[in-house]
Amino acid sequence: MKRNTILTIIALAIFAAAILLADSTLGRFTVRILNLSGIYIILALSLNLLNGFTGLFSLGHAGFMAVGAYVSALLTMSPAQKEMNFFLAPIVTVLRDVQLPFPLALIAAGAVAGLVAVIIGVPALRLRDDYLAIATLGFAEIIRVLITNAQTLTNGAQGLKGITKYSTTTVVWICAILAVIFMLALVRSSYGRTMKAVRDDEIAAEAMGVNVFKVKSTSFFISSFMAGIGGALLGHLITTIDPKMFTLMLTFNILLIVVLGGNGSITGSVLGALIVTILMEALRFLDMPMNILFIKTEGLPGLRMVIFSILLMAVVLYRQRGLMGNKEFSWDGFFGLFSRKDKAAKGGRA
Amino acid sequence: MDIATFFQQLTNALSLGSLYALIAIGYTMVYGILRLINFAHGDVFMLGAYFAFYAITAFAMPWGVAFIVAIGLTGVFGMGLERLAYRPLRDSPKISVMISAIGASFLIENVGIVLFGGRPKSFPSIALFDTVVRFGSISMLSVSLFIPVITVVILGILLWIVNKTKTGLAMRAVSTDLDAARLMAIDVNRTISLTFGIGSILAGIGGIMWTMKYPQLNPLMGIMPGLKCFIAAVIGGIGNIQGAVLGGFLLGFIEIMIVAFLPELTGYRDAFAFVLLIVVLLAKPDGLLGKNQTVKV
């Protein structure tokens, strides 16, 4: 027990130091990957809460991210910046003059996304499992259409440019770590158990006094709140947003992370987020023109996504449990991994 | 709006509704038999259009032959898809199968981008479909008249297959109870494969007719029609062929008519289907023609 606590503290300390030093020591490309991974951890956890822990298959994540990204961007921009962005039609007056500090805007982003989720959830969560997938996808699409058309509120298809870059490594990773801690605390609590009960057998859960609709709504709210925060952080990382960013493709990436890491595993989502983000950036060259020795390739846009689609299908077809199954990391499990290998190396005497 | 424009819009709605209906049938058949949303169905529709395009432009086939080849290829492709992406997961949790379907859909789209290029292509003009037909003050492309007629003919053939042939009987048996069908010595795999084949053929025909009417091809062209047609199938009562047709026409009419009567809503056009879906499901959870089903406990 004691050993594990010490190990955890050491690991966290090293990690904290690395995060604090990252911005000043690492190259821009590496920092970007690091930050994207942090954001994807939040997003993957939020989808995993629905998909892996509550058994709700939702495809609407991009929509909630969009809500969060727009809310936070609009709330942090100065009136002057807004004026520059909204050159086709002026922004509505209520929004023109508000400017909030970033932490408040971030919370507002989560809250509005959560609120939208509750409104959507009332009808959608009554639907049968696979209808829910289509309905949430539909709602995400409706959100996108609304954003594209609400010129005076969102600047429509032009999107927003010049969003302040608040998503530093420290900010992103503090949020990511809070998200991990929050998820661990939630899924290990009594309430978290009722979520798993809903996932495993809804009828039995309801019969044992679990208010299934309420549990689903709560899970949907929390998940969307986190998605809103993730979306806001993403906006403040890449500093431009537009409705085209938030398509099913984005939801697909997050789904890939969750499935790869293991549906119902927090550790899995963290690992999955790291792996997918790194691969995603590392394979970016595939889409671009390049010179390999004397051979010039045009670059094949789409090839990167081909690889990710194949990866997703390979996981569902050949390793449905993903990397972690629904297990979590523990030091004992970690050392067990080595000692088992030791035993194997000694010719299986044990 | 004068009466001529109204009729103009009506024919538009009729042809769009027919196309939706054709694609919706594929969803409904597959869902009926496997309880699976074949997310890749819209992409099969896209492939149908591209197959025809390449058959004409690259292989210089006359359009009639090209269409038949393309439709055949789409059918084979659909069967292959089932074999590779769905059959191995037949006993897996629903979520896994759905994820596989989404993966397949993205795979086809992105392979499409790699192979066909991301830039839109224009379908060569075919005189028979591109003629302008006039009735008094109404004018339209001949293809808008062909589409509903072809749809009705295909629907007739399909209903005959499902209701009158042995294969159709097997399909109905599998969709009622897969395990019982197996016990009755029905070749379940073959039946499912055929269902995918037929559904994909319909998607292929839909894809080709779609490009006759809207002659722009791009690898992502199947996403929106795909989603909408699934919705049409759900609205009509999934698993029910007549329901899919009803849902398809309903959706086609609503889209065209709302835009015609309330042009300020044009930008929201792609959202109508989803709004309609939610309204219908709340009022009738099993769709307009669906049977009410309670889960046995």
Next chain:
Amino acid sequence: MIRTESVYMRFGGLTAVADLNIDIRKNEIVGLIGPNGAGKTTAFNAITGVYKPTEGRILFKGTDVTGAKPHKITDLGIARTFQNIRLWKDMNVLENVLVACHLRMNVGVIASTLHTPKYLAKEKHARELAMELLDSVGLADQAGEAATSLPYGKQRRLEIVRALATEPSLLLLDEPAAGMNPQESLELMEFISSIRDRYDLTILLIEHHMQVVMGVCSRMYVLDYGVTIAHGTPDEIRNDPKVIEAYLGVD
């Protein structure tokens, strides 16, 4: 305690339960018997809110609960087990019971997640209660095992424990002895009357083998094709010609 007034349950053309009128007083153990497909489980489903009765009223402790949501009904004090065992398969034995304890813990998502002292105290209490209940059926040693890895008989007992954890006043048991040998069934029936006394319960028990329940039930209702063909004491039922006819070829 519980009374149904002319409850009908129809599925399409099929009337699974017709004109059901049962009336059970506090602390009784009553049997609901009948051949396969008689409508016994359907009656349970109507009482527990899984299905909304097509017609009729259900009164629990004098209040009308017809068509209420199942979790509401459990909250009011009716708990049940399932004929085709429905344990949560990805949870261990203890967790299965703890989920059922949640109802009476009265903690929301926020207190749960923050692990407030109040929550921790309730969680501790719930664990004690769960272990005590598991101990009473001899499952305490297997608390950490996957629920579905237990042998069949133990899974049935776990279902009963899980229902008890919701602290009900009326317990509905759907074929709790299914798949058990005569010796085990006998023990189970003793266990059932012992929990009635210990937890001050009223029990309605489904069984399709009459002999099993004769010993524990003070009264029984017999269903056949949805219709209540007889009710009375075990002795009255045993000699009822209609019952004998319905069971001919079954038992």
